[in-house]
Amino acid sequence: MAKVLKKDQDKFRGDLYRLNRVYKGEKCRWLRCLLFDYVSISTLTRKDVTAFDLFDEVKLKGHIKHNEVKLLSEIVKLTNVQYAKRIIRKYTDRVKKRGNGLSPYRKALFRAMMEVIPGDFRKLQSFYKLKFCCLYDKWDLVLHLEKHEQLNSTEEKIKTFADNISSSKAKQILSSLGRFTYRDNSQSTSSRTEQANLVTAVDAPPALEELTDKDFRKMLIQTSNWYQNNNKITMLRLLFNDKIQDQTECKDVMSLFKKLRESGELSHTNYRVLIDMVKVTDTRGIVHDVKLLGDANKDTEIMSFKPYRQQLMRFGEALSTIDAQAVGCMCSIEDNYTDQWSLIMLLEKKNKISPSNVEQFIKDLNDINLDHAAKHFKI
Incomplete structure (x- = not known):
C-alpha cells in the first residue's frame, strides 16, 4: 500500500512538471492571478517564478494532493489549455474532485x-x-x-x-x-x-429571501440575543470596526445592528452582512436558533468584509489570554483592553497594525514565538 501511495505521489509531482512546461510566459502570469489566495506575495512577485514554483507551494500547504485535484481542475478548465486538460483528465476520471477551489x-x-x-x-x-x-x-x-x-x-x-x-x-x-x-x-x-x-x-452568492419588516426585526432580535448571550460583543466590534466609525454608543449587539441599518449596510432586502458575519466569526451554531441565517452554511464567497478584516478575525481566534498579554506588552499596550478583540482594536487605533505594516507585525510575532498567530496574515 505504501509503495502504491509513493508511486501516485511521484506521478503527481511529475505531472506538475509537465504542467510547468505548459504554463509559461503569459500563462504563468495567469496562474499568479488565479493562485493569489494560496501563494505568498514573496513567491508571486519573484521575477523568476515558474508555474512549478507556484504549484509546489500550493502542494506544500496541502491545498492540492495526488488525490485532491479540484483546484487544478478548475484552473485548467478556466484557462482552457488543451494539453493541461489531458494531464488533469486522468485524475478527474478516477478521483473525486475534492479539496479547495477558486472563489x-x-x-x-x-x-x-x-x-x-x-x-x-x-x-x-x-x-x-x-x-x-x-x-x-x-x-x-x-x-x-x-x-x-x-x-x-x-x-x-x-x-x-x-x-x-x-x-x-x-x-x-x-x-x-x-x-x-x-x-x-x-x-x-x-x-x-x-x-x-x-x-x-460566475458563482455569485444566491439572492436572499426578501423579508417582511416584522420578520426582519424578529431575526435581528434573535441574532443579537444569541451573540450577546455568548459574550461576542467585542468580537463583533472588531469585525465592524471599519464599517461603524463611532462605536462609543454601541453598548450591545443590537446597537451595532442599528448603526449598520443607518449606514445602509443592513436592511430587510439585503442582510448578507449577517450571513457573512456568521461565516467570518465561525459561529454557525447560531443557525440552529435563527433559521433565516441558514445561507451561512452554504459554500459561497464572503463579500461583506475585506480580506484584511477577515485576517484580523482569524488572528484574534488564534490568540490565547497569555498570547494577548505578550502582544500587548510587545506593543506597549498593557492595559485598557478586556480580551484579544479589544486589544486588536487598540492596535488598529494606535496604528500598531495596518495593511501597510503587516509584514513587520508578522516578523515581530514570529520573534516572540507566536508563529501560530502570525500565519493567519497573508502577505
Whole structure:
C-alpha cells in the first residue's frame, strides 16, 4: 500500500512538471492571478517564478494532493489549455474532485481580465498612479493592485476597477459580483443574452429571501440575543470596526445592528452582512436558533468584509489570554483592553497594525514565538 501511495505521489509531482512546461510566459502570469489566495506575495512577485514554483507551494500547504485535484481542475478548465486538460483528465476520471477551489471573485476577475483590451492597461495605470512602477502588462498590474489592497472582492473596489476599463464584457462579468449593474444601451438583445449567461456562469452568492419588516426585526432580535448571550460583543466590534466609525454608543449587539441599518449596510432586502458575519466569526451554531441565517452554511464567497478584516478575525481566534498579554506588552499596550478583540482594536487605533505594516507585525510575532498567530496574515 505504501509503495502504491509513493508511486501516485511521484506521478503527481511529475505531472506538475509537465504542467510547468505548459504554463509559461503569459500563462504563468495567469496562474499568479488565479493562485493569489494560496501563494505568498514573496513567491508571486519573484521575477523568476515558474508555474512549478507556484504549484509546489500550493502542494506544500496541502491545498492540492495526488488525490485532491479540484483546484487544478478548475484552473485548467478556466484557462482552457488543451494539453493541461489531458494531464488533469486522468485524475478527474478516477478521483473525486475534492479539496479547495477558486472563489467566485477569483474566477470572475480572471474572466474579466481575459476580455480587457490593450489600451485599458495604460488607462488603469494612469488612474491608479502607477506610471513609474515596473509593470509590464495587465496581469502585473492586477497583481500590484491586489498586493496593495487597491483591488479585492469588496464591491466598492470592484466597481472602481470596472469603471476604468472599456470592455463591456469585462464590466458585465465584474458587475455580477456586486449590487451595481452595467448597462450598454447599444447592445443587441442577443448580445445582452450572451452576457447574462456569462454572469450566471460566475458563482455569485444566491439572492436572499426578501423579508417582511416584522420578520426582519424578529431575526435581528434573535441574532443579537444569541451573540450577546455568548459574550461576542467585542468580537463583533472588531469585525465592524471599519464599517461603524463611532462605536462609543454601541453598548450591545443590537446597537451595532442599528448603526449598520443607518449606514445602509443592513436592511430587510439585503442582510448578507449577517450571513457573512456568521461565516467570518465561525459561529454557525447560531443557525440552529435563527433559521433565516441558514445561507451561512452554504459554500459561497464572503463579500461583506475585506480580506484584511477577515485576517484580523482569524488572528484574534488564534490568540490565547497569555498570547494577548505578550502582544500587548510587545506593543506597549498593557492595559485598557478586556480580551484579544479589544486589544486588536487598540492596535488598529494606535496604528500598531495596518495593511501597510503587516509584514513587520508578522516578523515581530514570529520573534516572540507566536508563529501560530502570525500565519493567519497573508502577505
